[in-house]
Amino acid sequence: MTNKLTLRRPDDWHLHLRDGDMLAAVLPETTRHFARAIIMPNLVPPVVTGAQAAAYRDRITAAMPNGADFTPLMTLYLTEDTDAEDVARAHASGLITAVKLYPAGATTNSASGVSNFDNVRPVLEKMAEIGLPLCLHGEVTDPEIDIFDREAVFIDRVLDPIRKSTPGLRTVMEHITTKDGVDYAKSQDNLGATITTHHLVINRNHILVGGIKPHYYCLPVAKRELHREALVEAATSGDARFFLGTDSAPHTDKLKENACGCAGCFTATNTMSILAEVFEKQGALEKLEAFTSLKGPAFYGLPANEKTIMLSKGAPVTYPDKITVGDETVTVFDPGFPLHWRVAD
């Protein structure tokens, strides 16, 4: 039985680092294991222009722990006022790696997102022309649509039409949560799909059975078990389209354990141990490196990392339940099963 694994250093293709004290507190949790991450732009106010992305990158670099070897890959938040030329300049200078589309009101800090998709057509066409990927939060916000159906409806009403009307646009379906998402991704070329750590572990029962569990609430919300199984199958399949985006999304415990709790699971700390456990259970440990370290860079046209990390299996490894942020705390995602795989220091 395998009890040691060497992987190229992993990358996180969907990460929320926030700003200020929160940034300082969560950044080391990612840089400990990950070499690069796509940094989500949903700050308040959002990172909309190249100048804002450059300033945010500088704040991240300034918050980096001593000796960290980590590259933040910046993104711009697409709005209906986004200037295609500014996007093209930010791409040409190497500042940004992708543009992120949030349907207005779909998730945390998405008020400045897109309502009328026709209004972003010129930017999408420019992106297709220059080969800049579009990352999408794939949920419709129509109040008539049940929250558990919002991803599937998004694929039909928004994603597929965008892909048909903008041939050549490289798209990433972020944090897919359904079999519908898996099936659509498999039917497409020029498309990637990130899968989070937590959606490989929890289904909607984990959120709702035996009392409401705010730390399992995220968007898109976890779905039925059959969908979780489809995600595990996709992540461990070796299919080039599926790669890791943790969507580690810290909120303070005060804001999570609240009558109107924020959406997001904080998984940066223990993601690699959890993933090793999930892949092992599936009999697919040999596919872990492809998921965490190879398919993402291949999609984004970047080299895989040269350095490696080592995981070893032994007595259960423990992680802190919470990390401290100023005088508040952020709860680390609890997978609900023991973790035996430890990342060597």
Ligand SMILES: NC(=O)N[C@@H](CC(=O)O)C(=O)O
């Ligand atoms: N995933 C979440 O539940 N929350 C994310 C936003 C997002 O990725 O949709 C956040 O920024 O908190």
Ligand SMILES: [Zn+2]
């Ligand atoms: Zn999202």
Ligand SMILES: [Zn+2]
């Ligand atoms: Zn996210």
